[in-house]
Amino acid sequence: MQIIKNREIMQTEWLPDQPIQHMNSRRQILALDTWLEQLDFYRTSKRREALPGVMLQPDENLELLKEWLTKIPVIAINVENFSDGRVYSLAFELRQFHHYAGEIRAIGAVYDNLSMMEQCGFDAFVLREGLSVEEAIGYFSEIEFDYSLRTPVPLAD
């Protein structure tokens, strides 16, 4: 699957919505419920150091994930609605309050607002179907201006 990651077009092996029997395939992104159901398994499994990715909805609470964050390589956030600002706060919390260092991927209604998403901590984007990925790369640099008094939001490594 093609995504934009760190402002470049690339392929990803981390895929959402795989059926549960593919648990052994290492590069999965599971809905939070499913992911939590497997918690006991992770605790005992050899896979403790490389857990599956998690898919979060805009209203989800990060408390349940807190202790696992260093082990989760990918967190996808479902942008249900283009104008739903909760996903921005969610990404901001992950990066700034919880120091999450893995990939934060936006999926769903992802259109023009890539630059602001990036400033909040998103570093990967799956565009809404039908949009040109090549053109979208340009959206990051349409406006290169920032008032310096704003809380600095460093990009993820």
Added chain:
Amino acid sequence: MYQPDSFEKEFYQSRANQFANQVKRYLDGNLDADVFQQLRLRNGLYVERYSPMIRVAIPYGQLNSEQLRALADIADRYDRSYGHFTTRQNIQFNWVTIEDSPNLLRDLAKVGMHAIQTSGSCVRNITTDHLAGISSDEMVDPRPWCELIRQWSTLHPEFYWLPRKFKIAISGSIEDRAAVRFHDIGIELYRGPANQTLARILVGGGMGRTPVIGKVLKESQPAKNLLAWLQAIIHVYNKHGRRDNKYKARIKILVNDRGIDRFQKEVEGVYQKYFELQGEWDEKRFIDIENSFAPPRLDDHAVPTNIIPVHSNHFLKWRETNTETHQDPDRVIVQLPLKAKGVAPGDMDSENMRNLADIADYYSGGEIRVTHRQNLVLPWVHRKHLHAIWQHLDEIQLATPNLGMLTDSIVCPGLDYCSLANASTIPVIKELGVAIDDLDRIHDIGKISLKMSGCMNACGHHHAADIGVLGVDKKGKEWYQITLGGDAGKEACIGERVGPAISRQQIVGAILNILDTYLDIRESGESFGKCFRRVGVKPYQEKLYADHKKSRNHADRVAA
């Protein structure tokens, strides 16, 4: 006053270019209509009843003469040669096209103006006291703080998609002229014992269909921590404000649902995190902002010899009504009500914009202010020029001596322009102006606030008026609800309904009826608000509906 630098002008230009690209994709069918709607709203572009409208930001209501001339050019080039000043100290152009709008924005950028976040669910223009920096009752000049918050909130990445629009107002004087208690966040600045700047932060006030007076969230906070407080408050709102029902989406509903104590605890929890993130306070940068608000260099020309001062009654009345005491004893604050008879409140044509720009250059250091009462102010007029400036202003109909009086009413555009409106507002006010076309009578009534909104959104701030009028729709007909005794100041309160709605035919008569009752029952020198607190709604109610019934019976008899 604050002047945008070349980087900012470039930023506004690149923003206009970005929007041009979005418009093109939309018109080519390559951008979904609902996505484009959100993008255009954040560039000030509404699609109104008859035409698209663009709302241009005037940060905390400050303009220079070059900008006013540019607005005049825009009015000629893209609109029908006039603009409409709004209750958020902005200006609207009511007859623009979607295709032209990117070029309009590019023209604005050249003079350091823009339309960013003048609509849509985001932080809107920061408003403040229109007499900031010049009023005689000022404790702290709020403008540098407004500018700080303006910069911080412009394209804020985390807070660009809030549940609903978000309005912040700041006041730093004894009298509150910014209606901070009716804002999502209201800030009052004052001095602490060591002369440090402190802030009282109020949250959850607002008008609209559920008028609420803001509640104190924090007292005595060092003002330099304001941004961390704002971030914490808006973060909690962004996460938990309702998004399922736009009538329940403002922060006042969240604060009321949770209760101020619980809301405060939640905010305090997040505040600490933002406080740690924000790092050291950048004193130097703030001082730079403060310095940009130093008074303009004023050239106090000699009084022109060709103007012979004749202290007519007109002049004296104007001086008494439309001017105010300045911090500087040599200067006077000159108010320009945009409420001449027969003109829609807040409207100004391009010719007058240019005339006023010339007057401002000569007499007021090139500075003009917009008030939330839809008037303009010349902030730096020398005492010795008062008579000369009055003559200039009188020639261009900007010297109507009605500041703060009945005909200086606040009115939203209503059914004439707005697609949300239930009823017309401007024709009602014009009709009232004709019915009471007598300056002596208006002066006899004295200071009084009449505010009118064409729908529940309350853009005319009718809840916070001595006499508030709200347009409602009843089976496709225009009706009006009257509320009395509201106040936007420190004693903020919400107007009380007088009774059942009044029809379009009878609303002007009803307003006159209420005024008559007030004149009958007021004690000497008693303001409408004071009188209302003494007697309540009852005498108004009785008189209004008794007379109303009489006239209806009369109409029935005539019809029979």
